[in-house]
Amino acid sequence: MTQPIDAYPARARTPLRSSNLQLTLRAFLDGGTFTVSEVAHRTGLSRPTAQLAVQELASAGWLSTVDATGEGGARTGRPANAYQLRPESGHVLGIDMGAHKALVLVSDLAGNIVAEKRCEVQPSWTFQRRLTQLDETVEAALQDVGLTPDDIESVAIATPGVVDHDSRVTYAPAIPEWEGIDMRTHMREVFGLDAHVYNDMQLAAVAEHWCGAGREASDVVYVHVGRRIGTGLLIGGKPHRGRDGAAGEIGLWRALPWEGAFDELVGEDSADALSEAGQGDAVQRLFERAKLGDAAAAERIDQFTRRLVTGIAPVIVTINPELVIIGGGISAAGEAIRQPIDRRMPGETAFPPRVVCSLLGDRSSAIGAMRMALNRAEEALFDSIDTRTSR
Template identity: 55%
Template sequence: MAGPATQLSGDASVLRTLNLRSVLRVLYGGGKSHTITEIAAAASVSRPTANQAISDLLAAGWIRHSPQTAGAKDGPGRPAQRFEFRPGAGHVLGVDIGGHKVLALVSDLSGEIVAERRATLRPSSPRSRRLAIMNQAIAEALDAAGLPAADISCAAIATPGVVGPDGKVAHAPAIPDWVGVDLGEHVRSRFGVPTQVFNDMRMAALAEHWKGVARDASDVVYVHVGRRMGTGLLVSGRPHAGRHGAAAEIGLWRGLPWAHAYERLLELAPGRAPAPEAPDERGDAIQAVFEAARAGDAAAQSGIEAFADLLVKGLAPVMVTIDPELVIIGGGISAAGEAIREPVRIRVERETDFPPKVVCSVLGDHSAAIGAVRSALDVAEERLFSGLKPP
C-alpha cells in the first residue's frame, strides 16, 4: 500500500502483530482521538503494550498526535496525550466512466474527497478516445491532489454494462465498442495502480449505503432512471453481482420495454425533445415534463403515470425476490423528488405484500464514483490490516 510502509520492519511475534492491529483498529475510522488509557481499554491490551504499539504506529506514519487538548490526566501530573489516525497516510481513486462523462475522485483513507475532475464524453466516442479522456481526468485529479500515481493505494472503476468475473465488460449496449474492454488492466498499465472494475449501478447503490439515503438499510434496490435505465442490488449491505455479473439487469429482460421508456417520457416536454448528445437539455426536458404535469397538463400526467407503471412492473420481481428495505430512485429523474416518488410508492404498495420504502437519491451524478471510492477504500483497509507488522 502506498503511503507509510505497511511492513514496519523485521519479524515479530504473532501476538505483537495482533496487538498492533488491534490498537490501529481503535484509531482507524471515526475521526476521533484517544488517550493511551482509552486505547488500551478499547483494544483489550495492557498500557505498556498500547504504548509500544503507539510508538510503532507513529514511527510508521499511520497515526499522529492529536491537536486536541484534554483536561483529564493520563498519569500523575501529566496532561493526557491524544492520538488519531492519519487519513492522509494513504489515498485511493474512484472513477465513473459512462456514456456522457468521466468523473475521477481522489479520496484519503477517511473517505474525504480531496480532488475531483470531470470530463464530458459523447456517446458515439470510440473506445480509444473514451480511454484517453479517462486517462486525462485521472491524471488531472492526481495533479489536483498533489499526488503521484505511486501514492494511490488502489483504484476502482464504475462502468455501465455487465462486468464479468474477469473484470472485463461483457455486455454494454449503452456504449459502442465497449464489450471486452479491460479497464482494470488499462489503469494498471497506465498508472501502475491496482484496479478493480464494477457495474456502475451497484456502485451507486453502495454509495447510497455509505453516504446517501440507505445508511441504515442493508437490502436495497437502486434504480437509475435517466439517459439509460439500470438497477443495482445491495444484499446484506454488499453489492450483489450474480454468477455472470448480470444480477438485477432488468434492462436485459426482453419482455420489458424499458429501453425507450424514458425517451417517450421526454417527448412529452413542451417543445422538441433534445437529441441524445445533449445531456444538459435532456435534464431540462425531464423537469419540463414534471412542471407541465403540476400545471395540469393531462398528457404529461398520463405519461408519468404510465412510466411509473412500467418502472414498477420491472422492479416487482426483484422486490419480491430480495425483500428490500428500500427502493432508491436515482438518475436524472430523481431531481423531480416527490413528483416521481409518490406514483412509484403507490404502485410498489399495490404490487407487493411487504412494500419497501421508496426514496429518491441525494447524491446526484456523483453516486457511482462515490461507490467506486468506497470499494477502493475497502480494499485499501484490508491490505493495511493484513500487511501491518511491528518492527
C-alpha cells in the first residue's frame, strides 16, 4: 500500500493546499495520463501550484511518471513528463452475495477490474455455508492477483433484501436465514476489513449510472425482472435508500400484481429458470417461440408486460425519472421486451420515461458495489490529506 500523504510533511499544510491536493488527486482518480499543464487545465490551478501538488502525490506513491511523448513519439527538446495513477496504489472489493451466486470483483483505484471470481450458491443453503463460500471466493480472488486483505482499501457488498444504514439485513425473503445477517462484522472478523452492505438492486442502479445504460441520466428506476422482481432508485445520480433502507422495495407492496408473474411468463420452462443464467435461457426460448408465431407465448408476454408496468407505475409517477432500465433475466430478450414496456408507459403517465435494457447483465450489482467501494476509498484518501494549518 502507498504511504499516507501526511507521511511527507515537507511544508506546513494549509486548508487551501490540502484542497489543491484533493483536486489534483481527483483528476487522476477519474483516469488518464496528464502532464502538469494538463492537470492545471483540468483542475483550474495555476501551473506552479499543480506542479507542487503532483510532486507531493508522486512522492507519496500515488502517481507514477511516464514519458508524455509516448514510446516512439517525436522528440523536440526536453520531453515533458506526464503522470498517472499507480494501478497498484490501492485496491477495493465489490461483492455480490446473491441467492444464486457469489461474485467478487477486485479493482484498482482507477476502476480497472484486475480479478473476478464467481461461484454458484443455492438459496436453500444455511447462512453459515453461504458465508463460508463467500470467504473462499474472496480469498481466491485476492490470490489470483497476489493480494492480501492488507492491500484492500475498501469493501462494498450487494445482497438481496432490505439493508439498513448500519449494513444489517433486516428483511430477506429471497434467502432463508439471511434476515439479521451482519456481513460487516463478519468481514471485519474474518479479513480485518471494514465492509459496507447495500441492497443489490440499488447497487445495480449505481452501476448502470456509472458505466452502463444510465450514464447520461440522473433520476433512474432500475427494474430487475426474474424469479425475483425488484427495483433500485437513483435520485440526482445517488442511490435513494429511504429511512429504513427499503426505498424501491416494491416487493413490500402487498397489492403488487407480480406474485408468480415470472413463472407464468416462462411457463413450462419455469423449472429450468432457477439460476440467473437459466432465467435468461428460458426467456430467450419463450420470445423465440413468440417470434415464430406461437400465439400462447405472445399472449403470456403481453400479460406479463401489462402486470410489470402496472407494478412500477406508482414509482414512475412518484419519482418522475428520466430513465427506466430493465435488468435481470428478462433483459436477455432485448428489444422484444423493451418495446412493449415502452409502449405501455404513456398509458400510465403523461410524462413517460425512456425505457432501455441493462448493458451489464448479472454483473451489475457487483459492479455497483465496486463503485461504492471506490467512492469510500476516495473519501478515505481525501481524509488522509490533513486540513490542519500546521502540525
